[in-house]
Amino acid sequence: MKRKSSRNSDGIGNSHSIHQNWVETFSDSNDFVHYHTSSIDNHPFWVSYFRTLISSDILHKDVLPYIQGRLSLIELKDIIPIQEMIITSDSDEIIQSIMNGYMAIQLHPHDEDCLLVNIANSKFRDVGIPTLEASAIGPQIGFIEELDTNINLIRKRLPIPDLIVKEMTAGNLSKTKVAVLYVKGIADPENINTVIQRITDIQYEHIQDSSYISAMIEDNSNSLFPQSISTERSDRVAAGLTEGKVIIAVDGSPNLIILPVTFMESFIAMEDYNYSWIISNFFRILRFASLFISAFVTPMYVAIMTYHYELIPARLLEPLVGSRATVPFPPFLEALFLELMIEMVKEAGIRLPLKIGQSLGVVGGIVIGQAVVEAGLTSNVLLIIVGLGTLASYTSPVYKFSNTIRFIKFPIIFLAAWLGLFGVYLSLIYTLIHILRLTSLGRPYLSNYPMRRTAFQDLWIRLPFSMQKDNPQNLRPQKKKKVSGNQKNPEPLNDFYE
Template sequence: MKPKADLPSKEASSQNDENQNWLQRLSKSNDFVHEHTSIKEENPFWLSYYRTLISSDILHQDVLPFLNEQLSLEELKSVIPVQEILCTNDPKVIIENLMRGFLALQRHDQDEECLLINIANSKFRDVSIAMMESSTVGPQVGFIEELDTNLNLIRKRLPVPELLVIEMKVGELSKTNVAVIYMDGIADPENVNTVVQRINDVQYDHIQDSAYLSSMIEDNTNSLFPQSISTERVDRVAAGLTEGKIIIAVDGSPNLVLVPVTLIESFIAMEDYSYSWIIGNFFRLIRFFTLYISGLATPLYVAIMTYHYELIPAPLLETLVGSRATVPFPPFLEALMLEIMIEMVKEAGIRLPFKIGQSLGVVGGIVIGQAVVEAGLTSNVLLILVGLGTLASYTSPVYKFSNTVRFIKFPVIILSQWFGLFGVFLGWQFTQIHLLRLTSLGRPYLSLYPIRSTSFQDLWFRLPFSKQQENPTTLRPQKKRKATGNRENPEPVNDFYE
């Protein structure tokens, strides 16, 4: 029993050691400052902070002028004109807040209790247009890397108390602030609980971007298809919230994550809602069919030119044979070489500085493509097909999805070389089966079965706003209807007035 009696005293002594050593622990870094505000050491106050995290203007204008030796720390808390101030003696809380840009104020050097004052330097880039999801019409505002600013942009779009935010910290070392945002009374509570639980279960040292978190909480982390939508558009986030989606915002990332999602949502651009519903449907269907153009153009060329010449009409066959007369490679190597070359040009254009990369993407693609055709290393017909497929892959408003479409064609090209058209069929059947089994937050990703009536209101097709009466049932929203009434169309005016 004696060892048990000694436990409280050991815990107390370890707590005292920790209180005395947090200064020594932080002082190992050269950018940590522990200084006295007076020449005489017996006078208060002592300041501790990281000079690389704090704003010197706030320190000298809003903190130092208000330090009064006659006031206690609790009294100073109501005098200093800074919003976030707390008084504590917990060394873990002190260290955590000092790393966030707080100032630790002590009356004497060895005091356990200190006042933590938020004087963090919060300089970020200004709110600008969405860089990855640009549009010609409609709102242009995009998110930035600062979490509070992003929440401000969302609340300006949805100024209702039903918009709720759950804040968490993720990352053993990075301690990244993460916010889960949803509409109370619309979003399914089961979806909210699932997202919160999956984020809390994440065990990783650093979370630098929302892409880290989205890939860790997806239903199938090995799938090529993104089971969430990453967006920097405020209007897409606001529209998703009103339908019942859950938003994940990560401090330091301008891209917010929407869950759950379906495959067809990767073809929906917010610009569609700025046009007539007929024109919006036309553009949406074009994006949908470009998926097949991008994934099938090159594999079909390889399969037909290798095994199925009889499928080509005679006039076209003469053109194809003439274009490949000087090509020393089989169609498979020819297509693979050209596809990889296109990807190399794209990657080089992205990695180089903006002005150089833009010139390289245009000039390099034209010069290299023309040189390859003139050298007889590939046919001009295949060059057209590869260029058409590459353009088609970029029609998706979601950049991650366009990467998936471009990657899928490579295994299908290999299957087309082995089995011809049957290989192309196998590749796309495997893709269809995978999509049918795939889920996003437990909800069907393909949304083909069972057939929902709401899928024909604003998913597969976009009806007029007056016909969009219900929220998507795939999200299981608590609020079923999103329209309270319809405006009746006016009667046509008679040419003859009474």
């Protein structure tokens, strides 16, 4: 029998309509559970939850044994040994909480107030090594798909009260939890407010991954160059926070977003800091040179072989002409065919099961490449050039930037086939102008413009730690110095010391 809204002696409201509102919302789902815990009709309690979202172990060990007798919701809240509990009559909050793995406890089936208890099933994969940013030495801890675990990994590296976490939701349907992290007193408040405002303005209904957020808040979403760094390494995130960067963590994604960033940061690997600064600079310069090799080596081949034979040295001209003697296609189609074939092999290797993908990537690439050369469809010189460019495209520690380099070579090949070396030159100038115009959170994306002194400490090159005394000026950090006091290098001892 339906009852009208009233108040009982415990101060607990009754509202049949409000109760029916959220109960009927879930009643069509077979995994929704709503039952009476007592065999006597007028005895408490009534519980509601989604059995697919809750932990049955917690339910039977830490909740159900305490739901007995004639206790009020406040008394019940005091004895249940679970931290996250709240008493509310807001139907919207009840619906959202139940959808997040809470169970609702009512004294009577039509009560307005509910005790919400967090018994969500939080089983995720264990913390493992980063898969896209592997390193030979250094920390081997990567983020996972659980937001609280990721924040825990960051707080273990930065156990300071100034590490602030701002939580919000994004996605009208997915209600995805998003956390913005920064270090108070170092990060620029303008950067923090810009990130929070842009996330708040997102009106997309479903946020599946952090890449959705990064694409929606970037300054230029039509650019091929990523204006944020997506990382699964906790040490890279901790280093960014101490310099004044803002971090975005998304529930369900193992990749965290670092903002703002510069172009040169795409060539910085965290492994660099585990080597001598001289060796680190060698690898950093090698990665930067690999960018030009990957993007321009094949277009240069097409341009020279099509229009500029006179640039080829005499000793190299004969083997080049000999390798192309049986090829029936012009250099443009030859290069385009081989580049597309390499890309298809890489894509197939990613999509296939792990062991099959590894076999296809190694054996398939060699066998197909050799078969194409023997069939006379391409020259062996171009096969070497394309292989070199493919290897160079994967030297960047940032995977999204590697994908940019993989794609950008194709429009350059078209320009090289159309205009020769002049087309290659035009593509280089256009790319430089585009990067000059890019910004990340309103900060210049190209790190060498405007010229800043801190860029020579740990951006273009890496100096010894004793000379890295300033935080990057392009971030406009509130704290300018990395060191406290005057750091002195220890004087080396020798055999003359007694």
